[in-house]
Amino acid sequence: MDKNKILVIYGKHPMEMAESILEAAGIETMIDKDMNIVIKPNLVVAKPSSSGATTSPKLVEGVIKYLKNMGCENISIMESSWVGDSTKRAFKVCGYEEISQKYKVPLIDLKRDKTKILTYMGDELEVCLSPLKADFLINMPVLKAHCQTRLTCALKNLKGCIPDREKRRFHALGLHRPIALLNKFITSHLVVVDGIMGDLTFEEGGTPVEMNRVILGRDPVLVDTYGAQLLGYSVEDIPYITYARQLGIGNTSIKDDTVIKLNSDRFTPGDIKAGRKVARLAKHILEDQACSACYGSLIHGLQRMDEINMLKDLKEKVHIGQGYKGKTVDGIGIGSCCSGFEHNLKGCPPNAKDIIDFLQQVSNKGKEKKTNDN
Numbered sequence: 001m002d003k004n005k006i007l008v009i010y011g012k013h014p015m016e017m018a019e020s021i022l023e024a025a026g027i028e029t030m031i032d033k034d035m036n037i038v039i040k041p042n043l044v045v046a047k048p049s050s051s052g053a054t055t056s057p058k059l060v061e062g063v064i065k066y067l068k069n070m071g072c073e074n075i076s077i078m079e080s081s082w083v084g085d086s087t088k089r090a091f092k093v094c095g096y097e098e099i100s101q102k103y104k105v106p107l108i109d110l111k112r113d114k115t116k117i118l119t120y121m122g123d124e125l126e127v128c129l130s131p132l133k134a135d136f137l138i139n140m141p142v143l144k145a146h147c148q149t150r151l152t153c154a155l156k157n158l159k160g161c162i163p164d165r166e167k168r169r170f171h172a173l174g175l176h177r178p179i180a181l182l183n184k185f186i187t188s189h190l191v192v193v194d195g196i197m198g199d200l201t202f203e204e205g206g207t208p209v210e211m212n213r214v215i216l217g218r219d220p221v222l223v224d225t226y227g228a229q230l231l232g233y234s235v236e237d238i239p240y241i242t243y244a245r246q247l248g249i250g251n252t253s254i255k256d257d258t259v260i261k262l263n264s265d266r267f268t269p270g271d272i273k274a275g276r277k278v279a280r281l282a283k284h285i286l287e288d289q290a291c292s293a294c295y296g297s298l299i300h301g302l303q304r305m306d307e308i309n310m311l312k313d314l315k316e317k318v319h320i321g322q323g324y325k326g327k328t329v330d331g332i333g334i335g336s337c338c339s340g341f342e343h344n345l346k347g348c349p350p351n352a353k354d355i356i357d358f359l360q361q362v363s364n365k366g367k368e369k370k371t372n373d374n
């Protein structure tokens, strides 16, 4: 698979999605069955993936099943939960002990791993030894927002490959530069993102938003650039992405043909209980049979607008969903289904960044009209 491409598959069945996306990526051409393969999920806390915090065990199981069918036997899962939580507990609570037993795949708690000091251009980082020994590292982050770095996806997920004392130092160093540098030392040969259930605001979950997609790429910088757009951010909002590009880890150029969608989302939101925060944002939406990926993008877009005090300028409700197909409406409609609306943002689904820019334009037009009328 071309390093400059990203694959996306929509759905609600992570195991099957893992199989389809790995096959489409041609993983057989990247892996030799005798390789030491390391899977690095995000188990930052001991909470199930439905919380929006951790990687779906079913997605990881799908990847392992595929690799085992290829004849790969040397596979392990490695993680170190955040400072203050036990990785062992996270493996248990998040459903990884079952996978380990079923497929004979060891779980390695990196809090107990040996470490090594690595240096690049005078900067030092202390890194766990086991991930450095991987012949092929499959980085499996969750696409979610983060209260400090705004985004957590592929690049930041490697923070689980350093000891706790180094995690503390990362915070003291402002996170962005060390996160980028860490990716210089540890290579993500493949990134498989759990974009099925991410979190609106926090890496520890609690405000889950259903996005129903899995994203695959070979360049963690490109994957994070795309992930940022999906959550309503640009590259400039997340400095570690630019630092990683400057270190030669990957590129940030998303062109029209970069993202290849293997199918479309055909699931509607509503079968997940929305938390208070999501419910508050949903008051700005009139939804009729919206696909969950589309609806999730809109929720993320509204949240980002709220964070920068822009949401108060949105005076009308925003329509979204297949129920508006073919209708001509004097209002705001998100997605190609609402192409008959006076104000429409195309895309199927559009990303949160485009939604924010579009709603800002519509709000500005509304303000101008009011001024002219006065």
Ligand code: SF4
Residues within 6 Å of the ligand: 265, 289, 290, 291, 293, 294, 320, 321, 322, 334, 335, 336, 337, 338, 347, 348, 349, 350
């Ligand atoms: S534009 Fe319509 S069909 Fe496309 S993702 Fe949105 S709701 Fe679904």
